[in-house]
Amino acid sequence: MNDLSSVLFPRSRISGLSGQFIRCFFHFTIFCAIMRRLCGGRMRSTILRMRYWRIVLFFARVALGIVFWDIFLRRVGLGFLARSTRPRRLRQIAIRFRALAIRLGGVMIKVGQFLSARLDVLPPEITDELSGLQDEVPPVDYEPIRLQTELELGSAIEKAFLTFEKAPVAAASLGQVHRARLFPHEAEALGFDCVVVKILRPNIEQIVDVDMSALRVVGGWLKRYRPVSDRADVPAIVEEFATILREELDYLSEGKNAEAFGANFEGDGGVHVPRVAWNRTTRRVLTLEDVTAIKITDYDAITAAGVNRAEVAERLLSTYLKQIFEDGFFHADPHPGNLFVLPLPEKNEDGSAKFRLTFIDFGMVGRMPDTLVEGLREAAISVGLQDAPRLIKSYQTLGVLLPGANIKLLEEASAQVFDRFWGMSMNELRSIRHDEMMKFGLQFRELLLNMPFQLPENLLLLGRTIGILSGMCTGLNPEFNLWLQLAPYARKLTEGEGGSAFDVFLDEAGGFFKTLLAIPGRAERVLGRMERGELNVQMPLVNLQVSYLEKSVNRLTGGIVFLGLLVAGAILYDEHTLLAQGFFGGAGVALAYMLFLARGKRPFR
The missing domain is CATH 1.20.5 (Single alpha-helices involved in coiled-coils or other helix-helix interfaces)
Structure with a gap:
């Protein structure tokens, strides 16, 4: 360092106190730069480590709560306590997860957005609390975004764009979007001048790696829980999710996905896809045509524009049927921020406005192997034709049935579902009488409790997409009838099998x-x-119900004995300690007996 300072500040030119001051300042500057590099790396490593443990500890707390409330209490005959506190507990978990996701961002936002869209499966205590995650992702300050954009494009923003808005239009979990305008000569060549520029968040790759490491730990826990591990290879699903996220971090790949999706709908005036400005696109920066319109969940604005919301739901489903069964390539992230409705000047015969459905954000897409397409095709046909045996065969093709599943019982249950519920809208399904659902549940209780299904990792994206899509169609039209929409498509597929009707x-x-x-x-x-x-004469349902009643009576008896001995021991503890200890010992024996039964063992006879 002395040699370097001598070269930069030779004594012949700088001498005295001023020269010493300059040399000291130079040495101090280099020392600060080195320490900032070392300490900055350590600080960043410490922050990432803290992030990892926050995620792991959050899920550990949730897991312990589930073990205590939903497993232990039910096995000792105190399930009523779990049921009575369930809504409050679910809401508290959702509130804590929402706060964690907003604070940490990254993958946690992706998980929360997926859960918030499952209106058809998850209880409102969870979906209501997490719905805000669609719009509450905090943006990154402009300066880091500007530096990253200029580094990627190789020029100042003022030279790359005619105008560039500092305030982001939208902030997502992995990146954020700014509006801009192209220079006239570029706009003339491309056919559009208004663009949106999507920039990856700084250091997002490191954050995703840390989040996925935490999720791998959680996946390892779930692998040890038989009810989950029997139905899904959780570590494989986590790795599949990691692969999907790595693809989302490559904006060049996303641009190619957008072009492929647009080519599949070329000539369809009801669907629009933004065009890519490739001369302003890199792996971390993506520039697209600005196609912003009415957000698909802004129901009031859609109605005010004269667009029929039921027609929007129908078109949304029909586009996905085409993507899945015909193209084998589908948009796998249809959350509300990625879908818009653009009203058109033309009118339909009923007076409603024509519209165009616009898709954006093609970072997460799914590709369908032939075996998966064939299995799903069979499932769609069987549902449309109400063919229960064919439906179960499609499950086997897809690999979603566990080995040893009771095929006959599954076929009978599916036939009952078709007979009782086929043709009902989502709103009608919600209004089914409680006693009717209880009757169906009791008839197939053993099947519902065992749930002989598993989730192959190649269905992860598709299952997520269908779940979000179902909730979105129901939100657009509470009377949305999946059966009626699927039946014509099933007939079309069936005709394709034989060449003609x-x-x-x-x-x-x-x-x-x-x-x-x-x-x-x-x-x-x-x-x-x-x-x-x-x-x-075989009566499997009767035998299963008798077996279930035997187990229920045995558990109830054990629970009564356990509580009785426990209360007696507590009452006698002060005055008759030895006798009370005997009662406590008896309560322990009763508890062991109930746990023995809970593992599926038969009582001694």
Whole structure:
């Protein structure tokens, strides 16, 4: 360092106190730069480590609460306490997670946005609290965004864009968006001048790595919990999610996805996709045509524009049916911030305004392998035709059934669902009488408790997308009827199988007559077995319900004995300590007996 200072500040030119002062200042500047580099790295590492532990400890607290309230108390006969406090507990968990997600950002925002859109599955205590995450992502200050943009584009913002708004239009979990305008010569070549510039948040790659490390730990916990591990390879799902996030961090890939999606809907005037300004796009900066319109969840604005909300829901579903079953390539992040409704001047016959459905943000897309498309195609056809056996076969093709699942019971339950609930809108399904749902639940209680389903990792994106889509269509139109929308599409797919509707009719008629011709032979065999006394009648539902009643009675008996002995011991503890200890010991035996039953063991007889 002395040699360097001598070169920069030779003694022949600088001498005396002024020269010493300059050299000292130079040495001090270098020392500060080195310490800032060292301490800055350590500080950043410490912050990331604290972030990791905050995520892990949050989920650990949630897991312990679930173990105590929903597992332990139910097994010892105190499930009523868990049920009575459930709404309050769920709301508190959602409030704490929302605060954590807003403070930390990153992957936690993605998780919260997914949960908030599951209106059809999750209780309102969770979805209501997390709904604000769609719009409450805090933005990054302009200066770091400006530096990153200029570094990526290789020029000052003033030279890259005619205008660039400092205030962000939207802030997302991984990046944020600013409006800008292109220079006239570029706008003329591209066909648009108003653009949105999407910039990755600084250091977001490190944040995503830390968040995924924490989620891997949580996935390891869930892997050890049999009800979850039997149904899903959680570590594989976490790795699939990590792969998806890495793709979202590459804006060049997102630009290519947008172009591929637009090509699939080329010529469809009802769907619009923004065009890419490739000369202003890099891996961390993406410049797109500005296609901002009415947000798809701004129901009042959609109605005020004269657009039929029910038609919006129908078009949204039809576009996804095309994406999944025809293109094999779908937009996998349809949350409200990524979908817009653009009213058009033209009118429909009913007087409502025509509109265009606009998709943005193609960082998260799904690609469908042939086996997955075939399984989903079979499922759609079977639902549209109310064919329960065919539906269960499609589950097997998709790999969502656990080994050893009771196929006959699943077919019967699916047939009952078609008979009782097919054709109902989401609003009608919500208004089903409680006693009717209880009757169905009791009839198939063992099936509902065991839930012989698993989630393959290749269905992660699709399951997330369908969940968000279902909630969004219901929000647009509470009377939205999935069955009626799916039936025509199922018939279209069925016609595609045989080449024409007449071919399908011949296939179905052939199967019917084949079954009809086999009836006399089957009847003769059944009558013969009856005459020989060899006919056995199987009633699996009755046997399952009897088994469940036996377990319930045994648990109830054990719970009463446990509470009685525990209360007796508490009353006698002050005056008859030895006797009270005996009662406590008996309560311990009763508790062990209940835990023994809870593991599925049969009582001694």
